[in-house]
Amino acid sequence: MEYGCLIGGEWLEGDREIVVENPYDGSEVGRVLAPEVDVEALLKDAREGQRRWRERPTYEVREALAEAAHLLKKHEDELAELIALEGGKPIRDARYEVYRTREVLRLSAAEAERLYGETLPGDAQRGRTAELILTVREPVGVVLSITPYNFPLLLPTHKLGPALAARCSVVHKPATVTPLSSLRLAEILLDAGVEPLALQVVVGPGAELGEELARADFDALSFTGSRSVGEHLREISPIPRITLELGGNDPVIVDETADVEAAAEAAVRGACYHAGQVCIAVERAIVVEDVYEEFLEAAVEVAESLKVGDPLDEDTDVGPLIDDGAVEKVRRHVEDAVERGAEILTGGEPEGRLFPPTVLADVPEDALVAREETFGPVLPVIRAKDFEEAIRIANSTDYGLHAAVFTERLDRAVKATRKLEAGGVIVNESTIYRADYMPFGGVKASGVGREGVPQAVREFTEEKTVVIGRR
Ligand code: NAD
Numbered sequence: 001m002e003y004g005c006l007i008g009g010e011w012l013e014g015d016r017e018i019v020v021e022n023p024y025d026g027s028e029v030g031r032v033l034a035p036e037v038d039v040e041a042l043l044k045d046a047r048e049g050q051r052r053w054r055e056r057p058t059y060e061v062r063e064a065l066a067e068a069a070h071l072l073k074k075h076e077d078e079l080a081e082l083i084a085l086e087g088g089k090p091i092r093d094a095r096y097e098v099y100r101t102r103e104v105l106r107l108s109a110a111e112a113e114r115l116y117g118e119t120l121p122g123d124a125q126r127g128r129t130a131e132l133i134l135t136v137r138e139p140v141g142v143v144l145s146i147t148p149y150n151f152p153l154l155l156p157t158h159k160l161g162p163a164l165a166a167r168c169s170v171v172h173k174p175a176t177v178t179p180l181s182s183l184r185l186a187e188i189l190l191d192a193g194v195e196p197l198a199l200q201v202v203v204g205p206g207a208e209l210g211e212e213l214a215r216a217d218f219d220a221l222s223f224t225g226s227r228s229v230g231e232h233l234r235e236i237s238p239i240p241r242i243t244l245e246l247g248g249n250d251p252v253i254v255d256e257t258a259d260v261e262a263a264a265e266a267a268v269r270g271a272c273y274h275a276g277q278v279c280i281a282v283e284r285a286i287v288v289e290d291v292y293e294e295f296l297e298a299a300v301e302v303a304e305s306l307k308v309g310d311p312l313d314e315d316t317d318v319g320p321l322i323d324d325g326a327v328e329k330v331r332r333h334v335e336d337a338v339e340r341g342a343e344i345l346t347g348g349e350p351e352g353r354l355f356p357p358t359v360l361a362d363v364p365e366d367a368l369v370a371r372e373e374t375f376g377p378v379l380p381v382i383r384a385k386d387f388e389e390a391i392r393i394a395n396s397t398d399y400g401l402h403a404a405v406f407t408e409r410l411d412r413a414v415k416a417t418r419k420l421e422a423g424g425v426i427v428n429e430s431t432i433y434r435a436d437y438m439p440f441g442g443v444k445a446s447g448v449g450r451e452g453v454p455q456a457v458r459e460f461t462e463e464k465t466v467v468i469g470r471r
Pocket of ligand 1: 176208210227232447
């Protein structure tokens with residue numbers, strides 16, 4: 001597989017060779033021959049592309065996005081295999097990613113014809129005598145999209161679909177290790193009828209190309225990735241509207257009334273999905289004293305039942321981590337927890353890039369694994385005296401993406417939804433629960449702004465107020 005970049009409506013090749021490797025066995029999946037990028041020229045084309053795209057009738061925009069969803073279905077097997085090969089995601093989960101991506105395009109198509117405003121009375125205040133006040137929604141302009149490696153098809157589409165539905169144009173920079181899904185997606189969007197100048201895809205190292213783009217004169221930046229890069233972009237970027245979807249350290253609280261087996265199953269599966277490389281993966285279980293031992297026993301059983309191996313095998317549950325650096329980080333977090341008194345109940349030792357599902361007991365609150373994002377298949381279990389203490393521990397990190405609570409008590413479920421500092425609180429399901437139409441995003445160090453197709457469309461539009469005078 002060989003790609004150039006999509007620039008100015010054309011596929012251009014250049015001298016910078018980016019080899020994409022399968023994280024499972026290091027074999028080559030494909031390469032990108034990236035040309036030098038002239039950011040001013042990109043922006044000029046993007047402005048012209050936005051003008052043209054905006055002139056298209058609504059039904060054409062809707063039909064192009066719906067057609068892209070249809071084409072994704074047609075190429076489902078090929079796309080799932082590509083996600084599994086370049087990202088190491090188990091094939092069943094890769095297929096589900098393709099399905100969700102289709103859904104994002106379907107929802108974006110629907111939003112394209114729902115860019116409604118409001119009507120207000122013109123004369124509801126003394127001295128104000130207009131006939132009518134209206135609001136209309138207008139596109140913000142040119143959007144810069146920067147995405148991470150872990151959902152190489154879905155996360156780019158969460159930006160491209162809503163931005164195009166809002167009649168913006170987009171310059172997209174995918175993660176350098178998993179660019180092929182984005183490039184294939186761009187081909188599909190153009191085949192479906194999207195204005196070629198309204199979508200450009202460039203590939204290159206984040207610290208160079210990403211940084212150069214983020215310093216340029218875009219109208220909006222939509223970034224998904226790590227906390228450190230997100231915070232850096234907030235400092236250096238002049239772009240006036242910035243959405244940041246960053247990392248998390250998502251807790252699952254289990255109280256003494258909970259269905260402990262169901263909670264343990266959800267916590268372990270939520271910690272190990274895509275080898276833990278998910279922003280809303282379960283990063284901590286906080287379990288009250290009374291059911292602590294029972295939870296550990298059930299968690300170990302689930303962890304040991306998961307199959308680790310080749311992402312292309314239909315029965316693989318846990319594939320490889322993305323690179324050696326990721327393995328080192330997870331290993332360091334586990335070692336640090338052990339040094340601080342935690343016990344490894346199962347797992348702990350990687351084989352190459354395969355890290356086995358790992359359950360850690362008696363993890364102290366100050367362990368790295370309990371404070372920072374581990375992004376690996378590790379479930380640290382923290383003991384809490386009671387429900388109140390569990391809530392305090394859950395809120396004790398810098399992050400605030402999702403938080404979950406397992407309880408049979410309605411008052412506690414309600415209390416948790418009010419007290420937990422998170423963008424989303426999930427009751428009796430794992431933190432990893434996300435439907436693509438629901439508002440999604442973080443508080444505290446987990447980011448600003450909301451995604452979810454309708455919410456992202458809102459972020460990419462500006463409300464304009466129109467006053468119709470009385471004559
Ligand atoms: P990353 O921050 O290393 O990279 C993300 C993107 O930013 C890549 O395209 C990269 O090339 C680019 N980049 C890197 N340095 C840059 C710079 N200086 N300027 C501009 N762009 C730059 O993240 P990653 O390792 O690819 O992904 C994992 C992280 O993403 C985790 O922290 C995870 O929690 C987070 N994430 C968050 C969400 C969410 O919705 N909140 C979803 C998925 C992943």
